[in-house]
Amino acid sequence: MQDISWDDLRVLLALMRNGSFSKAGRSLGLNETTMTRRLDRLEKALGTRVMDRKRGAFSPTEAGETLLSHAERAEREVLEATSQLAGQDAQVAGRVRVTSVPALINRLFARALPALLNAYPTLEIDLVSEARNLNLSRRETDIALRLSRPESEMNALAQKVGTLSYGVFVQRGKRMASLPWVTYGDVMGHLPQNAWIARNSGDPHAQVQVNDAEGLISCAARGIGKVLLPQAVGRAVAELEELPIPCDLTREVWMMVHPDLRRLARIEAVMEWIRRTVATP
Secondary structure, eight states: OOOOOHHHHHHHHHHHHHSSHHHHHHHHTOOHHHHHHHHHHHHHHHTSOOEEEETTEEEEOHHHHHHHHHHHHHHHHHHHHHHHHHHHHHSSOEEEEEEEOHHHIIIIIHHHHHHHHHHOTTEEEEEEEOSSOOOTTTTSOSEEEESSOOOSOTTSEEEEEEEEEEEEEEETTOOOTTSOEEEEOGGGTTSHHHHHHHHHOSOOOEEEEESSHHHHHHHHHTTSOBEEEEHHHHTTOTTEEEOOOOOOOEEEEEEEEOTTTTTOHHHHHHHHHHHHHHHOO
16 A cells, blocks of 8 residues: 555545535645546555445445544644644743853852743743753753853854843952952963953962852952952852952853744743843842
């Protein structure tokens, strides 16, 4: 037996529901010639007649009756499945994976998470703090946040959602601008933070170097030195206070999402939450 086309089965269903080739053709947007050709193709694939046609009238054969019952059941199951899936996409429910650098995930988005979960109790969130850029096209993440304009993954949708302003922070109560710097190590020496310190400090030598912002925060909180942090991050750490040192460093925050996911309700809800969180940390 040859493969059976679902389009041909739809012709059989439409004929039985509408009672004539003309009405069935209108319901499917097909002319009578096409309807006849598809019915012939169905019978050829099955190797048996499914419809008796005499003097313009038609009725299903015994094989046709059997096929109709199976086709109707298959149609119901497909409609039920698509309805359920469409409902899932329209609801703010299910799991969304968000990735960004550890400082933003741990110190900004984790703090803002209760408001999102209270608004959408059936939403599930994976916050992935990862310095490495996870790949959207390989579905390593659903939404990615970058601290610069994306130059790769051109198939992803990218949107600038805000700007982070930076400030100089020290241990609370230890307001000493003369403290040594704690900076990122040589592996991350390309970061704008290190460049700003080198340009604006008479003695940029760092007694301690770390490889992420959590290390900066921990060192500053213990009075080891002063650090350069996004104000939204540093001001949220109770153990730190900001020094009145002018700082013109800013970094753009870009949000990226795969186009296939963009219109899902759960993705749109999380994207809007990200925009609000970055705008009003």
